[in-house]
Amino acid sequence: MVDDLRSDDGLGGFDGHHHRQPRRSDKKERPLADREVPLGQQEQDARVLSPAVHAWLDGELPEASVRKGDTARDVEFWKQINGEVERRRRVHTPVYLEAQIMERLPQSAPAAVITKWWQREYVVTPTAAIITAAALVMTAAAVTAIVMAFAR
């Protein structure tokens, strides 16, 4: 049931990291037309679903309120899809993967980011603000006094 999942041109940056051989299908590859729906085709064919069905799928309406009239068929359809989706929700990471990731981590600690002082975030507390303001006032007073002394 698995097609060739690893064409040489399809891994975009991930092809250098394979640890396992690709699993190839024993079955003859199906013709392309059988495997694809051209992009945009499904949108052209799409029929607009009732807002009530969307609301039910979003958990905003109970099933009973949409299981009547024209939408009953949609509810049956989406219950089948939801059953399959539910199964995917239970999929777990393969047990060996964590060890594989740990093996591939660099031995050194991650590099610290050196942020320039003017790009850093500073937290200004009321005490720090008062001290800074007082220091600025005193500095300004001292500079003014020196300037005045030289001016005379």
Add this chain to the structure above:
Amino acid sequence: MKTTEAALRADQNSEDLDNTDQLIIQRVLAGNRDAFKTLITRYSDPLYRHALCMTGSPDVAEDILQVSFVKAYQHLAEVRGRFDAWVFRIVANGCKDWLKNIRRQHLSYDEDDQPSGYATPDEELDRTELRSDLDRALASLPASLREAFVMKHVEGRSYEEMADLLGTTVGALKMRVHRAREALQALLEEKYA
């Protein structure tokens, strides 16, 4: 009232987890490489599910997860805010890059490892068929619609959480999910409705 309390408790739990993530990050940055394993264990399942549903292939999903966690480790000092959201974006971008690069291919994932829970062989056959048809239908959707559908239906995220992770609006995401549902129904309803 109970809902509000539950929401507050959930927020508190999320905040606690975030705080512990920050503590772990500090330990890793201080040179404790093994502490990173806790972050992998904590977040690999949802990230793997995302990569698996986006690519349709367990092998590719594993590769994307490995590369993403290594990248996350190397740039750990740059984490600002929640680690899980940050690493999710790395994985999601890895999936999008991979999808951009593949030629038109049908991908489906085989699940020999998954135990069968179906009562009869006929029922199992039907399920297997639905599984591969849904894979094929998902693979034919544009990446943005597939991503929105997977996050909503498989990962069970709220629209607000999706908007936060993808940096877009709730309205835009609702539109994507609605379009994805309608496209999937158009592709599959003849056989399954």
